[in-house]
Amino acid sequence: MVADTSTHTTKPSIGDYLRNNIREYGLLVALVIIMLFFQFVTSGVLFRPVNITNLVLQNSFIVIMALGMLLIIVAGHIDLSVGSIVAFVGAISAIMLVKWGLPAIVVVPACLVVGGIMGAAQGYWVAYQKIPSFIVTLAGMLVFRGMTYVVLGGRPIGPFPKDFQILSTGFVPDFLYFLNPSPEIIKNMVALVAVLALVGYAIYAGIRNRRINEQHGTENEPFVFFAVQMAVIGVVALFIGFQLSTYRGLPNVLIVMGVLIAAYTFVTTRSTIGRRVYAMGGNEKATKLSGINTERLTFYAFVNMGVLAALAGMIITARLNSATPKAGVGFELDVIAACFIGGASASGGVGKITGAVIGAFIMGVMNNGMSIMGIGIDYQQLIKGLVLLAAVFFDVYNKNKGKG
Amino acid sequence: MDNIILEMRGITKTFPGVKALDNVSFKVREGEIHALVGENGAGKSTLMKVLSGVYPAGTYEGEIHYDGEERRFSTIADSEELGIIIIHQELALVPLLSIAENIFLGNEIADKGVIHWPQTFSRTQELLKKVGLTESPATLITDIGVGKQQLVEIAKALSKKVRLLILDEPTASLNETDSDALLKLLMEFRNQGMTSIIISHKLNEIKKVADQITILRDGGTVETLDCHKEDISEDRIIKGMVGRAMEDRYPPREPKIGDTLLEVKNWNVFHQHHRDRQFLHDVSFKVRAGEVVGIAGLMGAGRTETAMSIFGKSWGHKITGEVTMRGQPVDVSTIPRAIKAGLAYVTEDRKQLGLVLINNIKENTTLANLSAVAANGVIDERQERKVAGDYRTKLRIRSHSIYQEAVNLSGGNQQKVVLSKWLFTNPEVLILDEPTRGIDIGAKYEIYTIINQLAAEGKGILMISSEMPELLGTCDRIYVMNEGRIVAELSKEEASQESIMRAIMRSGEKH
Numbered sequence: 001m002v003a004d005t006s007t008h009t010t011k012p013s014i015g016d017y018l019r020n021n022i023r024e025y026g027l028l029v030a031l032v033i034i035m036l037f038f039q040f041v042t043s044g045v046l047f048r049p050v051n052i053t054n055l056v057l058q059n060s061f062i063v064i065m066a067l068g069m070l071l072i073i074v075a076g077h078i079d080l081s082v083g084s085i086v087a088f089v090g091a092i093s094a095i096m097l098v099k100w101g102l103p104a105i106v107v108v109p110a111c112l113v114v115g116g117i118m119g120a121a122q123g124y125w126v127a128y129q130k131i132p133s134f135i136v137t138l139a140g141m142l143v144f145r146g147m148t149y150v151v152l153g154g155r156p157i158g159p160f161p162k163d164f165q166i167l168s169t170g171f172v173p174d175f176l177y178f179l180n181p182s183p184e185i186i187k188n189m190v191a192l193v194a195v196l197a198l199v200g201y202a203i204y205a206g207i208r209n210r211r212i213n214e215q216h217g218t219e220n221e222p223f224v225f226f227a228v229q230m231a232v233i234g235v236v237a238l239f240i241g242f243q244l245s246t247y248r249g250l251p252n253v254l255i256v257m258g259v260l261i262a263a264y265t266f267v268t269t270r271s272t273i274g275r276r277v278y279a280m281g282g283n284e285k286a287t288k289l290s291g292i293n294t295e296r297l298t299f300y301a302f303v304n305m306g307v308l309a310a311l312a313g314m315i316i317t318a319r320l321n322s323a324t325p326k327a328g329v330g331f332e333l334d335v336i337a338a339c340f341i342g343g344a345s346a347s348g349g350v351g352k353i354t355g356a357v358i359g360a361f362i363m364g365v366m367n368n369g370m371s372i373m374g375i376g377i378d379y380q381q382l383i384k385g386l387v388l389l390a391a392v393f394f395d396v397y398n399k400n401k402g403k404g
Numbered sequence: 405m406d407n408i409i410l411e412m413r414g415i416t417k418t419f420p421g422v423k424a425l426d427n428v429s430f431k432v433r434e435g436e437i438h439a440l441v442g443e444n445g446a447g448k449s450t451l452m453k454v455l456s457g458v459y460p461a462g463t464y465e466g467e468i469h470y471d472g473e474e475r476r477f478s479t480i481a482d483s484e485e486l487g488i489i490i491i492h493q494e495l496a497l498v499p500l501l502s503i504a505e506n507i508f509l510g511n512e513i514a515d516k517g518v519i520h521w522p523q524t525f526s527r528t529q530e531l532l533k534k535v536g537l538t539e540s541p542a543t544l545i546t547d548i549g550v551g552k553q554q555l556v557e558i559a560k561a562l563s564k565k566v567r568l569l570i571l572d573e574p575t576a577s578l579n580e581t582d583s584d585a586l587l588k589l590l591m592e593f594r595n596q597g598m599t600s601i602i603i604s605h606k607l608n609e610i611k612k613v614a615d616q617i618t619i620l621r622d623g624g625t626v627e628t629l630d631c632h633k634e635d636i637s638e639d640r641i642i643k644g645m646v647g648r649a650m651e652d653r654y655p656p657r658e659p660k661i662g663d664t665l666l667e668v669k670n671w672n673v674f675h676q677h678h679r680d681r682q683f684l685h686d687v688s689f690k691v692r693a694g695e696v697v698g699i700a701g702l703m704g705a706g707r708t709e710t711a712m713s714i715f716g717k718s719w720g721h722k723i724t725g726e727v728t729m730r731g732q733p734v735d736v737s738t739i740p741r742a743i744k745a746g747l748a749y750v751t752e753d754r755k756q757l758g759l760v761l762i763n764n765i766k767e768n769t770t771l772a773n774l775s776a777v778a779a780n781g782v783i784d785e786r787q788e789r790k791v792a793g794d795y796r797t798k799l800r801i802r803s804h805s806i807y808q809e810a811v812n813l814s815g816g817n818q819q820k821v822v823l824s825k826w827l828f829t830n831p832e833v834l835i836l837d838e839p840t841r842g843i844d845i846g847a848k849y850e851i852y853t854i855i856n857q858l859a860a861e862g863k864g865i866l867m868i869s870s871e872m873p874e875l876l877g878t879c880d881r882i883y884v885m886n887e888g889r890i891v892a893e894l895s896k897e898e899a900s901q902e903s904i905m906r907a908i909m910r911s912g913e914k915h
Binding site: 216278286 | 743749756783785829
């Protein structure tokens with residue numbers, strides 16, 4: 001009850017800093033440990049170029065949906081319907097492409113619009129009629145799954161034209177082949193150059209950020225942490241980039257995913273919309289009384305989720321080269337789990353895009369690694385469940401300890 | 405009478421980094437009402453938590469002697485067993501359960517887990533009678549007012565065979581009538597031999613009921629005053645609390661009153677939930693530039709509802725009437741429009757309605773006017789930091805930086821953050837709803853100073869408060885509300901506690 005109101009200027013020690021930010025570093029460390037663990041137990045299969053490519057292809061849609069889900073969870077809601085939206089959008093994309101023969105350039109935007117409408121249909125009940133999102137999206141999950149069966153008539157549709165498939169199985173062509181120093185090892189120069197440029201930019205931006213902070217007297221993280229973090233991320237990125245460049249280069253999906261991650265990170269950390277979503281999740285009434293249209297914000301969070309789920313739905317359908325009524329079953333749980341592993345709070349107002357992405361990768365690497373090891377789906381589920389519980393327990397434990 | 409029922413000796417309690425209690429000693433005589441006063445953060449609640457076993461023996465230093473023996477409580481149940489019952493400021497009742505269920509929650513009259521309802525109800529009825537309630541035991545808590553809820557808490561304490569009743573700010577959210585009833589009940593219990601400890605900020609009430617007053621300051625005991633030996637004035641108590649004589653509780657101000665800013669005419673509002681009941685009747689008032697206008701009234705008079713219905717129709721329905729700003733009609737039908745019209749509303753309930761507690765000072769400060777620190781929807785961090793930093797300095801918000809979360813600030817500093825938020829929207833008229841509730845005396849003075857500064861800058865202030873001395877000390881003009889109507893308008897000269905109460909009583913007879 002004694003609130004510390006004195007102005008103290010003591011600089012926190014490195015130990016304090018680590019303790020206060022243990023969540024963020026812990027997540028990164030956990031991902032690295034999990035990767036190294038599977039690299040070891042699969043005798044190096046995990047980091048083979050072809051497997052890294054597979055990892056990206058298999059998990060891209062979870063990451064993409066986690067971006068939208070994070071906003072929903074931060075806003076204080078949940079969306080259980082995304083798996084069903086994936087299936088329905090997959091089904092209508094198949095009908096449009098295969099049965100009606102429409103070109104992909106028309107089908108892709110049309111499907112995104114359909115996803116948005118499905119999100120809006122749910123957002124309306126949540127935002128304006130104040131029905132709990134759990135119930136609305138549970139209904140949505142059933143309704144959309146039912147609609148998928150209806151439009152598909154219970155039978156899968158496929159295969160798809162090539163121009164639609166490049167969405168999920170295509171690679172960025174090697175237009176920088178002339179720079180390649182050793183074509184025997186490196187098969188795709190673009191991948192290498194892109195990763196080098198990205199790591200270079202990350203280091204540059206990080207240093208610039210620190211300088212700006214210094215100028216404004218804002219606390220920086222200790223330099224050691226900054227350096228180690230940059231080194232780890234840099235090495236991992238370069239290694240993965242190199243491995244990809246020795247295979248087929250950058251998958252198109254990776255580019256889509258990268259752009260979306262960057263965009264959503266920007267929106268959540270720098271934009272007024274992002275700030276308002278966090279405020280609304282933290283205290284909806286206070287936010288509303290501050291003149292913010294919380295209903296509209298909630299509504300658009302669901303529209304956004306619908307659009308991202310539609311995108312994910314098309315990627316999955318294209319990858320499987322067939323639309324089936326059972327597509328996307330249980331995806332909502334993987335997506336929600338990724339957000340919670342990434343540190344989002346179930347009561348709203350807390351969570352980061354980077355956390356959700358790392359959470360999605362932790363899930364993805366575990367799925368992939370355990371499959372390579374030949375662990376059955378039964379034990380995979382069991383282990384994933386325990387990891388989710390452990391991650392959230394870690395959060396709660398830290399929070400309580402912080403209270404003293 | 406001189407039998408000591410409780411003695412706490414040399415209690416020291418440390419939290420990481422903070423010494424909340426430092427060698428506190430404190431004696432309570434059997435059958436008395438002992439008041440515990442001190443500013444927020446002085447250690448009153450911590451001391452009571454040590455006593456009741458919320459902080460178990462071993463986590464503090466010092467001794468507790470109760471009923472002639474040294475006691476070491478490790479849970480609340482241990483202290484309750486000996487009849488020490490604490491009623492916290494935030495009532496611990498379950499709103500959707502009945503009175504009877506609440507009273508016996510955790511202590512059910514049951515046989516092998518099966519509740520004996522007839523006995524539960526008859527026991528409840530007896531207890532309710534003791535505290536002067538006539539409600540049926542089956543009434544839901546949510547259907548009775550705060551005052552009666554407080555009495556239910558006391559009935560619950562009685563059900564546990566209480567010998568030492570501890571009340572933490574029992575009247576903080578009660579109106580005058582309910583407070584009086586509660587205090588009368590305490591005095592009745594005293595006559596029956598029960599001992600009570602009462603924590604309160606309302607010094608006039610303490611003066612009325614206390615036999616002894618112990619003053620805490622900064623985690624230490626300052627003194628214990630015996631009300632029967634000498635006549636203790638409020639100023640005397642305040643002197644002990646703040647460590648110096650408070651010459652003036654209200655900073656002086658030279659009012660410079662200008663043109664009419666906000667004017668509300670014939671404001672009629674129906675109840676938010678009971679939609680056929682008219683709640684506000686023909687409310688009309690005005691606020692001029694540089695003027696501090698008060699609205700006095702009992703709880704439920706319709707003051708908060710008036711403010712909220714004007715501020716973007718956030719309360720009520722079928723709202724009719726006219727709002728003008730500088731003589732021009734303005735649209736206040738949504739909150740963004742009300743803000744645009746130049747209104748700001750600082751809510752009564754800081755934590756629930758005023759702040760996003762898990763966000764930091766900076767984020768709370770800019771929330772209501774985020775677009776002013778953003779271009780094309782992108783927040784300019786540098787400008788935002790500057791704005792928050794400026795308000796932090798200007799309003800003297802005590803925190804280690806603008807990155808401190810609102811939840812970790814004291815009540816006074818939280819209120820300053822809410823004020824920052826609204827000042828940043830650059831309003832012409834600020835509606836302040838109970839701006840100093842739950843804030844200690846020093847911080848109150850600072851809030852009054854801010855109010856004076858704003859008035860000096862030419863803003864209009866409409867202040868709703870249940871503390872009449874506060875209104876009398878700060879306002880240039882006071883409207884009195886009762887039962888949804890403005891029943892009197894008093895100038896600074898006419899206004900007094902008596903004239904306000906008289907206006908309320910007279911209007912009560914009329915309707």
